[in-house]
Amino acid sequence: MQQINEKQHPSYSTLPTISLPLSTPPPAPKKSIKARLGLPSSLLLLLLPAYLVLNDQASSFLPSSVVVGSSASLSDGTCYQPPKLTPKNELFETLDQTWKSDEFRGKAISWLSGAVKVDTSVGDAWGNVGEDERWKIFGPFHEYLEKAFPLVHQKLKLTKVNTWALSYEWTGSDPSLKPLLLTGHQDVVPIEKTTIDSWVHPPFSGHYDGTFIWGRGSVDDKSGLIGILSALESLLEADFVPRRTIVLASGQDEEASGHHGAKFLGTYLEETYGQNGFALLVDEGGGYAEAFGRLIAAPATGEKGMGDVRMTVETLGGHSSIPPDHTGIGLLSLLIAEVEAHPHKANLTRENPYYSLMGCAAEFAPGVEPSLRSLIKASVKSDKALKQLGDVFGADRTTRGLVGTTQAVDLIGGGVKVNALPEKSWAVVNHRINVASSPQELRERFTSVIKPKAKALNLTLTAWGKDIVEGPSVGHIVLENAFKDWLAPSPITPTTPETVGWQVLAGTIRSTHASRIKSSSAGENELEIVVSPAIMTGNTDTARWWSLTPQIYRYGHLSPDDVYTASGIHSVNEAIKATSFVNEIRFFGELIFNADEADF
Numbered sequence: 173m174q175q176i177n178e179k180q181h182p183s184y185s186t187l188p189t190i191s192l193p194l195s196t197p198p199p200a201p202k203k204s205i206k207a208r209l210g211l212p213s214s215l216l217l218l219l220l221p222a223y224l225v226l227n228d229q230a231s232s233f234l235p236s237s238v239v240v241g242s243s244a245s246l247s248d249g250t251c252y253q254p255p256k257l258t259p260k261n262e263l264f265e266t267l268d269q270t271w272k273s274d275e276f277r278g279k280a281i282s283w284l285s286g287a288v289k290v291d292t293s294v295g296d297a298w299g300n301v302g303e304d305e306r307w308k309i310f311g312p313f314h315e316y317l318e319k320a321f322p323l324v325h326q327k328l329k330l331t332k333v334n335t336w337a338l339s340y341e342w343t344g345s346d347p348s349l350k351p352l353l354l355t356g357h358q359d360v361v362p363i364e365k366t367t368i369d370s371w372v373h374p375p376f377s378g379h380y381d382g383t384f385i386w387g388r389g390s391v392d393d394k395s396g397l398i399g400i401l402s403a404l405e406s407l408l409e410a411d412f413v414p415r416r417t418i419v420l421a422s423g424q425d426e427e428a429s430g431h432h433g434a435k436f437l438g439t440y441l442e443e444t445y446g447q448n449g450f451a452l453l454v455d456e457g458g459g460y461a462e463a464f465g466r467l468i469a470a471p472a473t474g475e476k477g478m479g480d481v482r483m484t485v486e487t488l489g490g491h492s493s494i495p496p497d498h499t500g501i502g503l504l505s506l507l508i509a510e511v512e513a514h515p516h517k518a519n520l521t522r523e524n525p526y527y528s529l530m531g532c533a534a535e536f537a538p539g540v541e542p543s544l545r546s547l548i549k550a551s552v553k554s555d556k557a558l559k560q561l562g563d564v565f566g567a568d569r570t571t572r573g574l575v576g577t578t579q580a581v582d583l584i585g586g587g588v589k590v591n592a593l594p595e596k597s598w599a600v601v602n603h604r605i606n607v608a609s610s611p612q613e614l615r616e617r618f619t620s621v622i623k624p625k626a627k628a629l630n631l632t633l634t635a636w637g638k639d640i641v642e643g644p645s646v647g648h649i650v651l652e653n654a655f656k657d658w659l660a661p662s663p664i665t666p667t668t669p670e671t672v673g674w675q676v677l678a679g680t681i682r683s684t685h686a687s688r689i690k691s692s693s694a695g696e697n698e699l700e701i702v703v704s705p706a707i708m709t710g711n712t713d714t715a716r717w718w719s720l721t722p723q724i725y726r727y728g729h730l731s732p733d734d735v736y737t738a739s740g741i742h743s744v745n746e747a748i749k750a751t752s753f754v755n756e757i758r759f760f761g762e763l764i765f766n767a768d769e770a771d772f
Contacts, residue, residue: 173330251532251704252669256686257679259765267410271758272689276406280757281385281750283320283402285378287394288387290316293362294425301335301432310336310424313358321401323408334436336424342404344417344768350451351417352767353441353720354760356397357426357433357456357713360389361742370744384736384747391735391748393456395756396728397422403760416451416768426713434713442719450721451772452673454763455714457726458706459734460685464537467699469681470706471727473525473665476573477605478711480654481618482598483507485586485631487647489595496646500597501586503629503647508581508599510625516577516617518566520558521608522551523664525705526574530561532704573709577606577614583654600654604709611658619651659715665724667705672772673723678703680766684729684759689751691733729759 258264270276290313298304314336318325329341338358344351363375373379373386380386389395400420407414421441423433442449460469485507487500498506520527533540534548547564550557565571572578579601586597603614619635626633626641626649633641635651667674685701714724734752738744 173332251528251535251702252667252674253703254669254675254679254682256683257676257766258683258687259762260769261765263410263412264762264765267406267412267761268687268758270406270410271754271761277750277754280402280754281380284385284390284395284398284748284753285380285387286316286320287313287398288378288385288390289376291376292359292389292424294359294428295362296428298425298428298432307336307424307432310358314338317401321405324401324404327408328404331440333440334432337433337437338420338422339437339440340404340420342414342418344414346415347417349416350449350721350772351419351445352764353419353421353450353453353717354400354763355421355423355453355455355713355717356393356400358394358397358422358424359427359433360392360394361427363388367744370738372745375744375746380750383749385750385753386745386747388746390746391730391737392741392746393426393728395730395748395753396456399753399756400760402757403764406757406761407764414764414768418764419445419450423713430713430716434716437713438716438720441717445720447719448721451723451770452676452767453714453717453721453724454677455712455724455726456728457708457712459728459730459732460681460701461732462699464533464539466533466537466539467685467701467731468529468532468537469678469685469701469703469727470529471677471681471703471725472708473667473705473725474607475662475708475711475715475726476577476607477609477611477659477661479603479605479611479614479658481601481603481615482650482652482654483511483601483622484596484598484650484652485647486596486650487594490593492591492593495593498629500594500647503631504584504586504597504599506629507622507625507649508584511579511581511601511618511621514621515572516579516606518562518572518576519606519608520562520565520575522558524575524607525664525707527551528667528705529707532702536702573604574707575606577609578604578709605658605661607661607664607707609661611660615651622649622651659711662711662715662724663718663722665705665722671723672770673725676766676770676772677725677727677763680759680763681727681729684755684762688755688758691749691751729756 292309292313295306298306301307324340327342329343331339331341333339336358341351368375371386373381375388378385378387378390404418404420419441421434421437423430423437425431425433457472458470460467462468483504485500485504487496487503530548531552534545540548547557547561551561562575565575580603581599582602583600584598587594601618605611605614615636619633619640622635623633623640629647630645631641631647631649632639632643632645633649633651636653665671665673667678669675681703682701708726712726714726717724730748730752734749736745736747
């Protein structure tokens with residue numbers, strides 16, 4: 173086992189990230205889409221890769237509407253559906269029977285339950301590894317992994333990067349083939365102490381109730397990490413010999429932006445395998461659900477960018493008994509109101525993966541209302557229709573984030589004493605940057621919104637080191653990055669018929685779903701799955717790994733029916749169906765076989 177420590181690799185710039193929820197709220201009386209979203213029912217959201225619950229189901233479906241191996245008529249490659257891809261290796265059929273057995277189900281439950289029992293909660297702003305003792309919580313988790321997956325640890329090369337990040341390498345027989353990279357993080361978000369009594373089962377119990385495995389991380393993302401390890405252990409037990417090298421990379425602080433995990437893994441992987449050194453990367457992300465009467469799987473092929481603007485108002489101090497018309501805090505409040513009065517306009521482009529998602533719905537889903545279907549299809553060639561389509565989704569809070577940049581004032585501070593006028597007041601505005609925009613465009617726009625208000629309030633303005641408004645004033649505004657660096661929108665992974673990675677991933681999704689272990693959900697036997705690109709409104713560990721391959725997909729083989737939380741993935745009562753977890757293992761196993769047989 174190789175060790176690579178933090179001091180060997182200088183820190184990257186700060187790239188704050190978040191993980192998105194994959195789960196459904198608790199059962200509740202169904203409401204119409206119009207009532208729930210304030211939108212016409214035709215505008216049912218398709219898989220915001222966080223995933224909205226798609227409770228309303230169309231009364232009909234078209235089980236044979238997918239034209240296998242063809243592209244949709246909207247535009248070249250807009251909704252290309254690769255054929256189902258089933259491995260040719262005879263060993264796969266034997267292994268799949270094993271994965272579907274009751275004996276393996278019990279083993280899978282034990283693996284995930286045991287992982288959930290080890291608390292790997294990571295908070296924000298922890299110190300460097302080796303200096304902050306809190307990182308040692310991963311020691312027991314690593315010990316658990318070694319015990320639970322002995323063959324993985326005996327036969328694969330394990331490198332511990334910055335002590336706690338893990339890189340497993342299963343060397344293939346053909347060194348000319350680029351490796352497959354599978355990733356999933358070890359850490360989980362902390363439990364709010366005041367909510368512990370609200371858990372049906374204790375958050376680190378790993379309790380199995382006959383249907384669900386309960387506990388923090390059972391979904392995000394120990395099911396992903398343990399699912400990959402389970403597939404690898406099974407392949408090793410069956411004496412599988414890969415042609416293509418397989419790498420599993422796992423950071424320890426994805427929930428805290430990956431500063432100490434994915435960042436160092438990215439450096440190590442690039443140094444070891446080179447830029448563009450991997451054939452395909454699959455990380456956590458989108459799943460699938462029924463929308464417009466059709467099952468649609470939505471691997472995210474891109475992520476929005478992110479930037480935090482710190483807006484500071486500097487004013488003269490003094491005694492609060494002789495106040496000016498507006499204190500510094502009052503001036504700051506007026507500036508915040510100005511920002512919120514100028515939300516970003518929708519800007520839906522054909523390059524946005526969400527546009528492809530709408531295209532797939534128009535092509536394959538029977539529940540899309542004729543007017544919306546016509547608008548989507550008209551937008552292929554008409555810029556006017558495209559703008560109208562963007563405006564429709566931009567008008568609603570729930571969909572706005574998919575078609576434009578969002579802004580949210582999340583932090584504020586100022587003042588030190590009740591009888592002293594504040595001399596410095598500040599707020600931080602978080603932005604998720606549209607795929608059609610950039611950090612520079614965002615900074616320029618923010619400045620243009622504040623500049624007129626600064627003049628009206630008799631304030632000078634400096635924006636990102638440049639004096640914008642000068643002269644005598646009652647105070648001064650400073651605009652700057654709240655954190656050292658921002659994150660630009662990610663490159664968009666192609667999904668055309670020529671993209672082998674998309675063929676492998678989408679073909680595996682369709683094949684695994686068709687042969688899944690079925691639950692008792694009504695109607696599930698009738699729905700054939702469509703695979704579509706989607707967009708992440710937040711960021712995963714892949715934000716650190718763009719240089720490793722142009723074929724990056726963020727996907728977890730789960731639907732809203734597979735998981736349970738109270739109100740989102742980081743809330744109380746996180747749980748996953750055991751059957752669904754086994755299907756997730758099957759997905760990873762089949763993906764490994766298919767990637768091994770592909771030539772790319």
